[in-house]
Amino acid sequence: MRAILAALAAMVLLAVAPLPARAQACPADSELAYICGVQKPEDVLRLADTPFLVSSGFTPGAGLKLVDTRRRVAELWFTGAAEQVVRDAAAWPQCPGPLDPALFNARGLSLSRLDDGKWRLLAVNHGGRESIEVFDVDLAAPRPRLAWRGCLPMPPGRWRTPSRALPMARSWRRC
Template sequence: MTRPRTRLRTAGAVGATLLTLILAGCTAGDGGPGSPAAGKTSQAPARQSFINGVQRPEDLFAVPGTPWVVVSSQKHGKEPGKLEAVDSTNRQVTEVWPAHAPAPRPDRKRYPDCPGPPDAATVAPHGIDVRTTASDRAELLVVNHGGREAIEAFDLDLSKARPVATWVGCVLMPSHTSGNGVASLPDGSGFAVTNFFDPARKDSFKAMFDREDTGDVRVWRTGNGWRTVPGSAMGGPNGLLVTPDGNAVIVAAWPGRRVVRLPLAGGPLRTIAKLDFLPDNLRWGTDGTILTTGQDLTYQDIVTCNAGEGTDCPAGYNIMRIDPANSEVSTVFRSKDPTFGLATVAAPVGNEIWVGTLGADRIARVRDRGEHHE
């Protein structure tokens, strides 16, 4: 990064940029139970390598029982956003939407209020989730900011040489909300979404860094529409998971530097992990633990860094493993690699963890062998 420093000049500009990219920030954690310093750390080595040519991979999801990793590729320069897939056996990258996609097939029964397909020229994918529906099919949910605030739904056919993504419907977000993470409900009746902030509010990002509540968690079910989870108000809720029993959500409380649990029926937030960075997306590990990563940024860093397009963007990243049962936090991998930063997701792929980023057109591959520093 050698270009002159680029600054965003207004809070509104900061909000507009981060609405599209949803960066995370970092200040030091406060330690104590659940902090990285208090967690156990394994000592086996890990190794980092890269898959190049993947456009700004903000979120990743490995489709169970297949070699495919679905990628939410954000807009980069003149390149519009899209959905890509990477074959984990040979690391080949292919676009699955809008290129190579069949004609839309609207599911009016499941998504009766959807006005129609999104504009492929302006689509801005963000968080994603995949739910297996058959041996060779899955439902793909995508948070979209391009042209509309919505959750886009796709049928993913995995029986072909490459995944085929057919758009089947959408759910428009309620007014004055902006989705970030999405997770299907286990029974297939709908999904949970983190409402990051009100995009019409000019000072949303400053407010969340000032510890104000800017968003919450919403649940949508077919036939019932939207519901706000009672007690879910927080500043900048980011990634989320639904527990396997469908009774609770686990949320990355982004500016709060913590991961919290909340019953879907409503109730007090319970912190299950405190971190020394602001956590972005969350992914289940194969052993029932949670993997997360994030970016080492303060609010002023965000203004200076200009969402990865300017200078002074901190490099490196951490991958952390959280045990939701006992709040134990352990370090999987630490890197100070100057070519890779602004990490957004740590997703398990076989015996590796793949890391997405807003700062480069590449994915980092880390062998999951315990703590290592590079």
């Protein structure tokens, strides 16, 4: 638990300064071990009983980061690779199409367990479109897997804060 709290504190501290174009060293000090690679984290969630965290990134292209608390490493989680795009048009027919990872600007996060043992991750997106992006998370592998399933677009010209948007999306049938 202490390692997770230290990782969260380090991500908050790193969020106040922009990352340079080149790799940044993150040496530990006497009290904290820092994690590089996160960009303006808005929300951080623990992925069930695993050593992994997911962090949002509130800047275009920052998207979602998978944080390994054992190795103290953060990496871009949703890259838009073919195996990460598994659209469920029947469950999310109003979604215009896959999420553009270059524009993905994640803010609010919500994680809930599905009936099949997998997890549903909702992320409020402000990049390219105002929407709630829907992901399935599989924790069975040594490294969690993420699959984009669809989205719930906000009406044109309007966007919702996480506190209003996520409960609305959670009320949808868990497909």
